[in-house]
Amino acid sequence: MTWREFQRLQMVSRVNDRFVSYVEAGDGPPVILIHGIPVWGYLWHGIYSGLARTRRVLIPDLLGFGFSDKTDCFNRSIACQAHMITAWMTQLGIPRATIIGHDIGGGVALRMATLFPAQVEALIVMNTVCYDSWPIELMLQFGHPEAHRKLSASLAVRLLRQALKRGFASSLNRKILEGLLAPYSTETGKLSLIRNAAALNTNLTTEITHLLSGISIPTLVLWGMEDRFQPIHYGERLAKDIHGSRLIRVKDARHFLMWDQPEIVTKHLLDFLDRTVPSRPLLV
Amino acid sequence: MKNHPIPEEEAEKELDSIFHEIKQVFRVSGVNLNFRTWATYPKFFPVLWESIRPVAETRLFEESSNHIRALAARLAEKLPRLDAPTSVGLGESQIFQIQAALDLYHYINPKLLVISSLVEYSCQHPTMSEFQSQRQDHELIPRGIPLRMYPMEMIDETPDDATLRRTFRDIQRTLGLPGINSDYRTLALWPEYLVSVWHRLKPVVTHPLYLETALTLREAAQQMASHVLPRLTVPEDQLRILGRKRTQFLETTAQFTQLLPPLIINIVLISLDWRSRQDLERSPFPIEFSSPVLETST
Numbered sequence: 368m369t370w371r372e373f374q375r376l377q378m379v380s381r382v383n384d385r386f387v388s389y390v391e392a393g394d395g396p397p398v399i400l401i402h403g404i405p406v407w408g409y410l411w412h413g414i415y416s417g418l419a420r421t422r423r424v425l426i427p428d429l430l431g432f433g434f435s436d437k438t439d440c441f442n443r444s445i446a447c448q449a450h451m452i453t454a455w456m457t458q459l460g461i462p463r464a465t466i467i468g469h470d471i472g473g474g475v476a477l478r479m480a481t482l483f484p485a486q487v488e489a490l491i492v493m494n495t496v497c498y499d500s501w502p503i504e505l506m507l508q509f510g511h512p513e514a515h516r517k518l519s520a521s522l523a524v525r526l527l528r529q530a531l532k533r534g535f536a537s538s539l540n541r542k543i544l545e546g547l548l549a550p551y552s553t554e555t556g557k558l559s560l561i562r563n564a565a566a567l568n569t570n571l572t573t574e575i576t577h578l579l580s581g582i583s584i585p586t587l588v589l590w591g592m593e594d595r596f597q598p599i600h601y602g603e604r605l606a607k608d609i610h611g612s613r614l615i616r617v618k619d620a621r622h623f624l625m626w627d628q629p630e631i632v633t634k635h636l637l638d639f640l641d642r643t644v645p646s647r648p649l650l651v
Numbered sequence: 652m653k654n655h656p657i658p659e660e661e662a663e664k665e666l667d668s669i670f671h672e673i674k675q676v677f678r679v680s681g682v683n684l685n686f687r688t689w690a691t692y693p694k695f696f697p698v699l700w701e702s703i704r705p706v707a708e709t710r711l712f713e714e715s716s717n718h719i720r721a722l723a724a725r726l727a728e729k730l731p732r733l734d735a736p737t738s739v740g741l742g743e744s745q746i747f748q749i750q751a752a753l754d755l756y757h758y759i760n761p762k763l764l765v766i767s768s769l770v771e772y773s774c775q776h777p778t779m780s781e782f783q784s785q786r787q788d789h790e791l792i793p794r795g796i797p798l799r800m801y802p803m804e805m806i807d808e809t810p811d812d813a814t815l816r817r818t819f820r821d822i823q824r825t826l827g828l829p830g831i832n833s834d835y836r837t838l839a840l841w842p843e844y845l846v847s848v849w850h851r852l853k854p855v856v857t858h859p860l861y862l863e864t865a866l867t868l869r870e871a872a873q874q875m876a877s878h879v880l881p882r883l884t885v886p887e888d889q890l891r892i893l894g895r896k897r898t899q900f901l902e903t904t905a906q907f908t909q910l911l912p913p914l915i916i917n918i919v920l921i922s923l924d925w926r927s928r929q930d931l932e933r934s935p936f937p938i939e940f941s942s943p944v945l946e947t948s949t
Contacts (some may be wrong), residue, residue: 377744384798386751388744434744438680438802515660521807553840554660555681555804 370546373409377434382455385436389427389455393419395646396488397461399452400426403470403496404506404567405527405560406547407433410469414625417633421646425464427455429472431566433550437559443566445471445496449478453486465644467491467636470597470622471501474572480586481578489585489643491636492605494594494622498576500601502567505530510564520557524548533595534622543626579608585643586612589635591620591627613639654691654903656684656830666690669700675794676708678936679759681803683833685767685907692900695892699770702883707766710790710940715875717934719761719915722871724931726864727919733851736924739843746925749841751801753922754935756834758800760915764868767907768876773883774890774901790940797936805836815842818849825853826913829906834914838921848921855920856913868912 377388390408398418402410408426418424428435430451431443441447452475456464465488468476473495480490496502508514509523518526527548532539551560586609590602599616606614615635620627640646659682662670669690670682690696706712741749808831810816819831819839838845855861893900922931 375740375742375745377742379744379747386744386747434748437804438796438800440796440798516663519660553804553806554658555802558660559802 368412369542370409370549373412373546374434377408377428380455380458382451382458385430385438385441385451387427387430387436387451387455388434389425390415391426392416392424393422395422396640396644397464398422398424398640399456399464399466400424401452401466401468401472401475402426402429402432403468403472404432404563405509405531405551407550409433409546409549410623411625413629414633414636418636418640421637422465422640425459425461427452428550429475429563431559431563437550437555439558439562443563444568445474445478445566445571448475449482452479453483456486462486463488465489465491465640467493468495469493469625471496471567473497474501477572477579478575480582480584481575484582484584487584489587489640490582491587491589491639493589493632494591494597494602494624495588495605496597497572497601497605499569499573500597501569501572502564503596506564506567510561510567512561512565514561514564515558518557520552520554523557523560524552527551531623536591536593536619536621536627539623539626576608579605580610582609582612585639587635587639588612588614589624589632590614590616591622591624592616592618593620594622594624596622654688656687657690658687662690665697666693669697672704673700674796676704677759677762678792678795678797678800679762679803680755680796680800681805681833683759683763683803684830685763688903688907689770689900692893692896695889695900698889698892699883699885702773702885703766703770706769706881706883707762708791708794710792710938712762712765712880713792713938714940715879716762716765719764719868719872719875720757720934721932723761723864723868723912723915723919724928726867727916727923728928730858730861730864730916730920731855733848733855733920733924735844735848735851735921738847739841741841741844745841745844748801749838749844750922750925751799752804752837752840753918753925755801755803756837756914756918757922757931758935760834760911760918764872764908764911764915765875765880767904767911768869768872769880769883770885771901771904771908772873772876773885774904776882792938800936803833803837804840805833806839808836810839812842814846815839818846821853822849825856826910828910832910832914834918852917852920856917861913861916864916865912868915869908872908872912 376390380387400411407428429448466476473492480487550556588606606612617624625632
């Protein structure tokens with residue numbers, strides 16, 4: 368699927384004064400897939416249809432990302448993104464959902480599970496930001512306000528493309544990589560991504576550290592073992608701190624494990640979902 | 652327009668501050684071609700902006716632009732319909748964003764026509780008097796970009812996509828544009844849609860009624876500039892700053908007053924695929940006033 372085809376599937380919701388673009392597919396218990404930085408919902412296009420056979424899958428673009436609102440005047444922190452996702456769920460009439468988050472999308476998921484547990488049925492975090500694991504050096508540089516003047520949009524996309532390659536164990540199709548960065552290839556898109564990078568803040572995960580042990584919903588920590596951006600030891604620490612959670616290490620996978628090992632990742636996701644949130648009520 | 656317009660992201664120091672203020676005063680999410688072109692006269696532009704600002708932030712200016720917008724909607728309704736969206740399979744979010752982008756330009760283009768006409772008129776009739784904020788219609792409008800306004804996102808003037816490049820060239824040639832305008836660069840975010848729109852719009856722009864409509868809008872804006880709005884304070888000695896470039900500046904400004912009416916009509920025609928004429932007569936980002944200053948009916 369090209370990024371243009373994925374974009375065409377996107378629906379839209381107004382959340383307060385902002386708009387959120389999202390893809391929805393399938394039927395069953397709701398599962399929300401949250402991307403990280405610097406990508407958008409297209410990240411999930413290789414695996415979502417497998418989940419949508421038995422689930423209602425929803426893939427939002429976070430505010431300031433992809434084809435959601437990119438105006439230059441609002442807070443894009445993971446704290447605000449978590450509020451946005453909960454408000455958006457309410458608007459769609461979804462009281463509770465399984466949240467799957469990757470990278471800073473995992474940070475959003477962790478904040479939802481600790482601060483708005485009533486809305487989270489089960490939690491899956493994949494190579495997520497946590498504790499003081501972030502922001503990585505690249506994003507710190509990218510988030511500098513001067514980056515807007517120093518980098519043209521085309522140069523910014525080229526630099527990001529180069530940097531993102533380190534997040535994949537396999538050599539990725541160039542079209543897919545271009546698609547992941549496509550929304551940021553205009554000056555507005557670039558500025559929005561810079562604002563998103565500027566909003567990355569360690570405090571927003573360190574401040575919930577003491578709440579992690581209180582997470583009582585089913586939790587899976589899924590980690591590409593060779594990740595250079597979010598090393599595996601953070602996943603190990605997270606799995607220890609969230610009681611009852613399970614850590615699965617995915618071999619031959621880096622940060623973007625859903626691209627390095629799509630079949631294995633899909634299998635683990637479905638196994639966990641089938642055990643914790645069955646798609647049909649169990650017959651007694 | 653011989654000088655290459657200065658991109659917003661390349662503005663530094665004083666120009667960066669002026670561009671920021673333009674967005675605040677004009678209540679718009681980006682800096683349009685007019686200002687980016689006028690900014691290529693670095694000594695004169697700050698003087699010009701200082702004279703534009705006190706007028707542009709008045710209720711009278713806002714309502715003058717509202718009048719042009721409403722007139723454009725009424726006149727354009729008589730032109731052939733485009734029905735462009737039916738030919739392109741657009742998604743829900745894409746439709747939402749196209750409509751939001753059209754609202755942005757439907758709001759700002761009439762303001763640009765009025766201000767260009769006022770700059771043209773004021774430079775032809777330089778004054779020594781200061782702008783006086785005494786009348787009730789000089790009530791100030793709130794500053795700032797409306798919360799729900801779409802960002803002025805545009806693709807590059809020379810896109811990678813060959814079909815888009817061809818379409819841009821065709822638009823420029825047909826409309827006699829010196830460069831490809833922001834409107835079309837924004838609509839190019841949805842390339843198939845822009846191609847479809849242009850395919851349907853192209854035959855309309857040579858229609859005699861279209862040309863008459865453009866002329867009517869231009870004259871209405873000139874009328875606003877000469878009889879309704881206060882003249883800008885552009886003293887003769889300030890115009891001398893331009894030196895030998897004075898003629899070029901005046902030609903450039905006159906070109907804007909010619910090019911903007913068709914751009915306004917085109918946005919109305921494209922918007923008529925989505926909205927009613929009555930909707931388009933109203934400002935997409937209205938400001939609440941206690942009573943209207945100008946009657947908007949013909």
